[in-house]
Amino acid sequence: MKFLKSVVGKLWMTIIGLVALVLLINSLLLSRFIDTNLISPKDQERTLQEMARKISAEIPRHRELPYYVVLVNEILGAQEAGLIVYDASLNPVQQDTQAGLEGSNFFGEKELRDALVGLEQFSQYEAPDGKEYLAYAVPIRETAGSAAPPEGVAVVYQKKIALNYIQQYYTKLFAIAVVIGFLLTTFFAFFLSTRITQPLLRLKRGADAITKGEYSIRQPVSSEDEIGELTKAFNLMAERLELTIQDLRHEKENLSGILRSMADAVVTVGADGRPILTNPHGEEVLRTWRSLDWESDGKGGLPEPLAALFEQAMTEQKEVTDKVHVLSSVWSVVIAPLYSNEPDGVRGAVAVLRDVTEEHRLDKLRKDFVANVSHELRTPISMLQGYSEALLDDIADSPEERKQIAQIIYDESLRMGRLVQDLLDLARMEAGHMEFKFDRLQVAKLLERIHRKFAVYGKDNQVRLQLEVPDEPMSLERADEDRLEQVFTNLLDNAIRHTPEGKTIRLSASPATLNGVPAVRFEVADEGHGIPPEDLPFVFERFYKADKARTRGSSGTGLGLSIVKNIVESHGGTVSVSSTPSVGTTFTVILPGRT
Structure with missing residues (x-):
């Protein structure tokens, strides 16, 4: 049955049918001739x-x-x-x-x-x-x-008259003709199979090889007829298909490389809402978000926030942009529909997710910075303006009152000057324009001078300042003495302002290591109220103040710890803070270069 469905079988059956038809016509004509011309x-x-x-x-x-x-x-x-x-x-x-x-x-x-x-x-x-x-x-x-x-x-x-003999003779002749016709048709069928069907079978095998990915397959051109032209067309098709597949493979590799190297998460979603292609970052994001408990299940394999945006993009058939808050992170999500020629018009969507937590935090800090600067400058300016008007309006009657008003104006101008100077210093350090004078520095000598400087200040606030320095000499090979003094001045100033009366502040230095090299560990530990845990990650940000109710005075600008962090990092060191509410706070500075 399979043979009869093949080209060879069809050719064979066709030729046999034609021969049989010719023999049948001849037999009818011969029979008519016998009936007409021979005596019955x-x-x-x-x-x-x-x-x-x-x-x-x-x-x-x-x-x-x-x-x-x-x-x-x-x-x-x-x-x-x-x-x-x-x-x-x-x-x-x-x-x-x-x-x-x-x-x-x-x-x-x-x-x-x-x-x-x-x-x-x-x-x-x-x-x-x-x-x-x-x-x-x-x-x-x-x-x-x-x-x-x-x-x-x-x-x-x-x-x-032997008519039966004639009939037998012609019957035998017809049988011989049938046998000869069968043999000839079989011969010609297989001859045609060699000349026609064999090239077609080779083309079929070549097409099967192409479907399996063997695009380099080529077929020999064995004739110059239509089959030869078909073979040439097949080879040309295979060549162009191979080049096209190579180009597509290169484009796919380039696209895959781009997707893998992208810091953004990319997720391609089908019309049913199931992800069909993701880059490593996108896979990680989906895995993390799927592990969370959402109020409602998303469509397909998408988490709930992405599912809602996907539905909106598919319904409106336009790009959708939004910000999604997941845990403590903020993500910018852009979902664009993928169009097709089908009646529905959309075959899916591609989502690009970017972690903008840092940008969001920086934007918040920028807004807070502007608000804090405005607030910090507005207060002294208002006081300068108010007390200046009081002097101009002769509100102060006695010289003592005028002197007191002038002192307030002077103090506020100093405060505003410190704020401006701190802002300038911080801007220079962050821009890399701050000049440092690095030299060898004896640690004990620096701390003793700072201790003497703040001992009287602490005594005035009824806070005891304790210095702990080991007997063995310690030094920093590359340090700017003035800038380090500014670091400990800011730390001690904060400690004194935040430590209740009768408590102790400890300033100490000890040997340590930093990244496998010798270093010096400095600690400023107070016995104040401590810093809440939720505020600890932000204490080194500009103008960030934890609990303003625990500060002793209002002279702080909120820039001291930011300046401390920049100076320490410029020395190749680290600064950290640990605090326990109602117990105290410890600032730790580690600088390389102990000898």
Whole structure:
């Protein structure tokens, strides 16, 4: 069955059908020809009967009967026929001696007598050699139509025409033609298979190889006909397809490389809301967000925030941008629909997620910075303006009051000057424009000077300042003494302002290591109220103040710890803070370069 469905089978069946049709038409025409041009058995019988009647009518006219019979037999011998004549007594007068046949071979005495009384007789006879003969016995009358008794009987016989032989011959010929036609069609079918179907089969195998990804496959061109042109077209198609696949593969690799190198998370979503392509960052984000508990389940495999934005983008068929807050992070999400030529128009969407937590925090700090600067400057400016108006309006009556107002104006101007100077210093350090004078520095000498400087200040605030320095000498190979003094000045100033009366502040130095190299650890520990845990990550931000109710005075600008962090990092060190509410706070500074 599979063979008949193949091209070879169809060609074979087609050629066999054509040959069979031609042979059938030929057989019909030949049969028609035989029926038209050859004598049938009935025609032979009729002809033989007419011949017998004519011969019997001519016999009475020839007195030399033997001679006439011989002459007739010679004439009939060409047609494999003969004549036997009987007299009125049914004795043979003359008979054919060539075929060796006698009247008794055809008719018995009864048939001959019937013929003698005027009844024509017909008979068939098969000779011992297998030949068949037809014979007619007719009466011999003196005159045709005479009522007188017949004078004898004429028996005319003829070999039966072998139409069966002709039919058998043509049947055998037809069978031979069928066999030859079958063999020829089979030969030509397989010949055509070699010339036509084999190249087609090679093309099919090549197409199967291409479907499996073997784009380098090529087929030999074995002819210059249509199949050869088809093979050339196939090779050209395969070549261009290979180049196209290579270009697509390169583009895919480039796109994949770009997606992998992107810091943003990229997620491609199908129309059913299920992610179909993500980069590593996108996979990590989806895995993290899926592990969270949302109020409602998202569509497909998307977490709830992305699912809502995806639905909006698919419904409105336009780009959707929003910010999503997940835990303590802020994400900027852009979802753009992917259009197609299908009736619905959209086949999915691509989402780009960027972690903007730092930008959000910086933006908040910027806003807080502007608000704090405005607030910090507005207070001294308002006081300067108010007390200046008081002097201009002569509100102060006595010199002591005017002196007091002038002192307030002076103090506020100093405070505003410190604020401006701190802002300038911080801006220079962050921009890298601050100049440092690095030199070798003895740690004990620096701390003793700072201790003497703040001991009196602490005594005035009823806070004891304790210095702890080891006996072994310690030094910093690369340090700016003035800037480090500014660091500890800011730390101690904060500690004194935030430490209740009667408590102790400890300033200490000890050996340590930083990144595997010798270093010095400095600690400023107070016994104040401490810093709440939620405020600890932000204490080094500009203008950040934790609990303003715990400050002793209002002289702080909120920039001291930011300046401390920048100076320490400029020295290649680190600064950290630890605090326990109601116990105290410890600032730790580690600087490299201990000897």
